[in-house]
Amino acid sequence: MTSIPELIQRLAVVTQAESRQLAGSAGLQPVHVDVLRYLARCNRYSNTPAAIGQFLGSTKGTVSQSVKVLEREKLVSKLSDAKDGRVVRLRLLKKGRDLLSRIDSESPMQAAIGNLGPDAQSTLADGLTTLLRNAQRLNASKTFGVCKTCCHFRRLGGNEFQCGVTGEPLSVDDSTRICVEHESRPASVAGD
Amino acid sequence: MTSIPELIQRLAVVTQAESRQLAGSAGLQPVHVDVLRYLARCNRYSNTPAAIGQFLGSTKGTVSQSVKVLEREKLVSKLSDAKDGRVVRLRLLKKGRDLLSRIDSESPMQAAIGNLGPDAQSTLADGLTTLLRNAQRLNASKTFGVCKTCCHFRRLGGNEFQCGVTGEPLSVDDSTRICVEHESRPASVAGD
DNA sequence: TCATTAAGTTTCGAGTCGATACTATATGAT
DNA sequence: ATCATATAGTATCGACTCGAAACTTAATGA
Numbered sequence: 001m002t003s004i005p006e007l008i009q010r011l012a013v014v015t016q017a018e019s020r021q022l023a024g025s026a027g028l029q030p031v032h033v034d035v036l037r038y039l040a041r042c043n044r045y046s047n048t049p050a051a052i053g054q055f056l057g058s059t060k061g062t063v064s065q066s067v068k069v070l071e072r073e074k075l076v077s078k079l080s081d082a083k084d085g086r087v088v089r090l091r092l093l094k095k096g097r098d099l100l101s102r103i104d105s106e107s108p109m110q111a112a113i114g115n116l117g118p119d120a121q122s123t124l125a126d127g128l129t130t131l132l133r134n135a136q137r138l139n140a141s142k143t144f145g146v147c148k149t150c151c152h153f154r155r156l157g158g159n160e161f162q163c164g165v166t167g168e169p170l171s172v173d174d175s176t177r178i179c180v181e182h183e184s185r186p187a188s189v190a191g192d
Numbered sequence: 193m194t195s196i197p198e199l200i201q202r203l204a205v206v207t208q209a210e211s212r213q214l215a216g217s218a219g220l221q222p223v224h225v226d227v228l229r230y231l232a233r234c235n236r237y238s239n240t241p242a243a244i245g246q247f248l249g250s251t252k253g254t255v256s257q258s259v260k261v262l263e264r265e266k267l268v269s270k271l272s273d274a275k276d277g278r279v280v281r282l283r284l285l286k287k288g289r290d291l292l293s294r295i296d297s298e299s300p301m302q303a304a305i306g307n308l309g310p311d312a313q314s315t316l317a318d319g320l321t322t323l324l325r326n327a328q329r330l331n332a333s334k335t336f337g338v339c340k341t342c343c344h345f346r347r348l349g350g351n352e353f354q355c356g357v358t359g360e361p362l363s364v365d366d367s368t369r370i371c372v373e374h375e376s377r378p379a380s381v382a383g384d
Numbered sequence: 385t386c387a388t389t390a391a392g393t394t395t396c397g398a399g400t401c402g403a404t405a406c407t408a409t410a411t412g413a414t
Numbered sequence: 415a416t417c418a419t420a421t422a423g424t425a426t427c428g429a430c431t432c433g434a435a436a437c438t439t440a441a442t443g444a
Contacts, residue, residue, distance in 0.1 A: 002338065004305050004313060006233075007320040009226070010336070012204045014327050017249030024433080029399060034201070041198075050422060057209030062401050064424055069399080086409045086422040112326035113196050116319075121196060124319035127312060128199040134304035135206050144202070146194065216402080221430060242391060254432050256393055261430080278391040278440045389442075400431075410421075 015109055022103045028073070031056065031066055036075060036100050039092040043147060043177035045166070047090045051180040054142055075099060133184065145182040148175040152183065196323075207301055214295045220265070223248065223258055228267060228292050231284040235339060235369035237358070239282045243372040246334055267291060325376065337374040340367045344375065 002010075019030040038055050039047060053063045067090065070076040075096035081087040104110060113121065136143050147153055152164030153175070161170040165181055194202075211222040230247050231239060245255045259282065262268040267288035273279040296302060305313065328335050339345055344356035345367070353362040357373055 002317070002321065004317050004320065005299075005302060007317060007324060008203060008207065008301075009229075011200060011320065011324055011327070012207060013226075013247070013249050014324070015200060015204060020249075020432085029432090031400070034205075037201075048422080055205075057205050057212075058400085059402060060423065061403080061425085065400075068424090081422095084410070084422085088423070107197075108330035109200075109327050110197060112323060112330050115326050116323060120319060120322065123315055124323065125194070125196050125199060127308075127316035127319060128196065128203065129194065130312065131304055131308060131316065132199060132203055132206070134307050135203070135301050138300035138304050212401085221401095223431070240391080250431085251433060252392065253394080253434080257431075260393090276391085276441070280392070385444100387442100387444085389440100391440085392438085394435100394437075396434085396436105398432090401429090403428095404426085406425075407423085408421100409423105410419100412417100412419080414416085414418100 018107060018109055022106060026099055026103075028069070029066075031058075032070055032075075033100070033103060035063075035066055035070060036092060036096050038178070039076065039090055040097065040100055041178045043174055043179050046178060046180040048087050049090070050087075052090075054180060055144055055178075070096070142180065143182050143184050144178055144180065145184060146176055147179050147182070149184065150179065150182045152181070210299060210301055214298060218291055218295075220261070221258075223250075224262055224267075225292070225295060227255075227258055227262060228284060228288050230370070231268065231282055232289065232292055233370045235366055235371050238370060238372040240279050241282070242279075244282075246372060247336055247370075262288070334372065335374050335376050336370055336372065337376060338368055339371050339374070341376065342371065342374045344373070 016030060019033060023030050023033045034056055035052055038052055042051065042055075049060060049063045049067055052067075053060050056063075067076065067078070071078060073095075075093055077091045077093055078088050079091065081089055116124070133143070147161075147163070147170060153170075154162040154164050156162055156169075159172050161172075161175050162168070163170055208222060211225060215222050215225045226248055227244055230244055234243065234247075241252060241255045241259055244259075245252050248255070259268065259270070263270060265287075267285055269283045269285055270280050271283065273281055308316070325335070339353075339355070339362060345362075346354040346356050348354050348361075351364050353364075353367050354360070355362055
């Protein structure tokens, strides 16, 4: 019986090694793939270098460098925000999207999860979720959840939603995307 | 409900950020701590640069560099093997051991796991173990388990054990240490 | 004895990463 | 309106990782 920290570390090593290999086959570093994956999952408020830095736990300097590489490789494009001239908006280009799906389809880790059986998957997901929430709370790090699970998420009725922070309407698709502004709802249904 | 790969990735980011901070406070990189932790857990057959490389999924060149740093910082010492002049044996020095325990005691992730409750912990450990085994099998990577769970582990009777590969006797302590030569036993008790 | 293999080291180039200094745009208090 | 301050991002530096390749030394085997 191995301890949980050791298991997580092992899993992280395997994941990292796999990521290095898959990213390397495209001439990239693991972080670059992490950035692409984030951009594929985040909502329209969260596609900025600053948000990436918070999501990946790195500084703006590092993010700036990484983005430069991705831009050079035509995987991502920059455009500056219309309202605030300081902020840069990042767009995942087709080449980036294709790269991501290729990588995901070749990932043995993904396959390993698929081999797990639905029950095992859902209990594992539950355990990991609680652990992650705990760790994030103790580390005082952002939760970065999906819109739907945020305390500012308002259901207007039917398939109409609204963000309590910006007041903007949200589509069904919006509601499943990752947001920087995400705040967990005070544990309602989730097991403790 | 977030997907398992995403949960693992989030957990890895939090762990990595935490590790960077804790390692950084000692003037080290995360990898250095990983090496120290491995040396604290491995058995007498497995304290070589080559084994570290396999355990951490990096090349011998990289390991050589990292070990050089650890040696410079007096956290680890080298001595060459008596039987085989090519192999280097690494010893974790007191300063290294102390650093490790300080880091572990300050880790919010450790605390988060502690907050989990015994039942949640054991089901989580089970899920992670199966997932890890699957991933390792698919990645054709070494399992690196503890002696006790190896297919070459022989129980002689009482507290006397033996390694089927080297033929050497193993103590109780030996049997709980990580080994490079580890091979999983063909799934006997472990749940699928 | 000589080729081959294995364990480590060294060096190189691209890149991460934290730190720091910097630019440019927004915001807020007087 | 002005000026201090905060925020988003960029640029540069030094220590380090990492893969690759060349190299050294020691073991192994035909």
